[in-house]
Amino acid sequence: MKTIIIGLGTGRCGTHSLAKLLGSQENTDITHEMNDVPFIKWSHTHTDFNRICGVMDGRHSEFVGDVSFFYLPYVPSLLERYSNIKFISIKRPKEGTIKSYLKWTKNRNHWMVHNGNGDWRNCIWDKCYPKYNVEKKEEALNLYWEEYYSTIEKLKNSYPNQFLLIEMEDLNDANKIKDILNFCGFKNKKIISGVKISQQNYVDS
Numbered sequence: 001m002k003t004i005i006i007g008l009g010t011g012r013c014g015t016h017s018l019a020k021l022l023g024s025q026e027n028t029d030i031t032h033e034m035n036d037v038p039f040i041k042w043s044h045t046h047t048d049f050n051r052i053c054g055v056m057d058g059r060h061s062e063f064v065g066d067v068s069f070f071y072l073p074y075v076p077s078l079l080e081r082y083s084n085i086k087f088i089s090i091k092r093p094k095e096g097t098i099k100s101y102l103k104w105t106k107n108r109n110h111w112m113v114h115n116g117n118g119d120w121r122n123c124i125w126d127k128c129y130p131k132y133n134v135e136k137k138e139e140a141l142n143l144y145w146e147e148y149y150s151t152i153e154k155l156k157n158s159y160p161n162q163f164l165l166i167e168m169e170d171l172n173d174a175n176k177i178k179d180i181l182n183f184c185g186f187k188n189k190k191i192i193s194g195v196k197i198s199q200q201n202y203v204d205s
Helices: 017-023 045-060 069-081 094-104 137-158 168-172 175-186
Strands: 003-008 028-032 063-067 085-091 163-167
Touching: 003 017, 003 045, 003 163, 017 028, 017 063, 017 085, 017 168, 017 175, 045 069, 045 137, 045 163, 069 137, 085 137, 085 168, 094 137, 137 163, 137 175, 163 168, 168 175
Parallel strands: 003 063, 003 085, 028 063, 085 163
Antiparallel strands: none
16 A cells, blocks of 8 residues: 655745655655645635545555645545545744745735735635735734644644654754654655755745
């Protein structure tokens, strides 16, 4: 039976690096944001859930999966569907996460309620994030970070054998990386430290 591994995290926290680490192991097919084609809505839909399952079921390596922020609302359904599934959530301190998002999305705001008009509002990323009825983007990002990791903590407490919460810095620690790979169940471990990747001159997503 293949093992499904889903990586989680708010974004701007090291998800590219996590995907690279996991995808470099033997007998794996693990990608980042479905090869950077984000089409999963934050609001849980049967259509998008079936798309996720179609991707996982269509991969035939021993370890298959994907890493992205937008899987969080689908975790309960994924746990119900797959018995051999594991989740790794990567966490970056709130201040650094918000600062990076503010810089990365300088002319866009995917976290506040809007009427759908305007070029950036039709961006493919907009549907992937939750919306908050607040007045400032920074406030919305603060709520996003808090809600995200509050949900992760609850899931981790409910499913301790299937959830691992790591810090962004762990990806540069060989011992921590070994713990991550042990959790996943990899037999022949390829320890890659210092895998943090810079995207668009900003910190890794």
